[in-house]
Amino acid sequence: KWKGEGTTKNLESIVIGRCYTYIRIVNPAVGEKNCSEIWEAFKNAFINKDPCSILPKDYELVINLSLHTIPPNKSLFWENNQLLVKSFADRGRRYMSLGDTLFGFFGDFLNWCGQANSAGLDYESCPTMDECENNAVDSFWRMASITYAQHSSGVIHVLLNGSAAGGAYPAPGFFADYEIPNLQKDKISKIVIWVVDDIEGPDIESCGTHTVKILENRLKTLGYDVTCTDNYKSVMFLLCLDYPDDPKCTLSSSVFSVDGSPLPDG
Ligand code: NMN
Secondary structure (H helix, E strand, O other), X not given: OOOEEOOOOOHHHHHHHHHHHHHHHHXXXXXXXXXXXHHHHHHHOOOOOOOOOOOHHHHHHHHHHHOOOOOOOOEEEEEOOHHHHHHHHOOOOOOEEHHHOHHHHHHOOXXXXXXXXXXXXXXXXXXXXXXXXXXXXXXXXXXXXXXXXXXXXXXXXXXXXXXXXXXXXXXXXXXXXXXXXXXXXXXXXXXXXXXXXXXXXXXXXXXXXXXXXXXXXXXXXXXXXXXXXXXXXXXXXXXXXXXXXXXXXXXXXXXXXXXXXXXXXX
């Protein structure tokens, strides 16, 4: 009936299992949470409702039940590089992106929707963003993005893709529309933007050009201290794992010899 994929099979087990994985293994610092209660609140946000009339505020309870501290200086916002962010953040060890918070963690890469006049989930199909903006999944991520931005503090990091055809800083986009407007200026010391190109991709955007310039200007106008770095080295090292021989991945220091083996004193 709808154009999008249906609810992920075993949704309940996945959500409850991920919730316990998060609080017991990934980030026990969040303390005790009631994962079955979180699942009930999550489900009640969208079951028995027209799947095109789900609003961000319908997820208020589930977000409040799963809310926890986001450590200062650890927030990482992004556009067009979800998998790179996932490895770079390393489940919150290096940075805590939205997908590394409890509420982002249990929803990541899942799909779900209900149907009017039925307590069941729709496993056949779900509405896409083109069919209706107020669908169950997008409204969840809007509420999650708003909450994540409101609770971010200290140095804020933003990882953008300089090879993205639609622009490194897309507007509309979650970052532009739901995150920037919800940052709490008095808790933020600085915003660090990283623009990283795909190793084999085109260099479409850089700091100070096109949409990155629009972003820098917007943040400066809002009164933030903004810096921008192209092809930030730590992220490059991670991308280079898969392209060791690409010219962009040549280590400039002399610790490696021509054939790639370490030099006697390296
Ligand atoms: O999905 P896009 O539009 O690329 O949005 C990315 C931004 O919005 C990030 O800054 C992120 O915090 C947030 N977001 C994250 C997820 C996710 O982690 N699965 C989903 C939607 C929005």
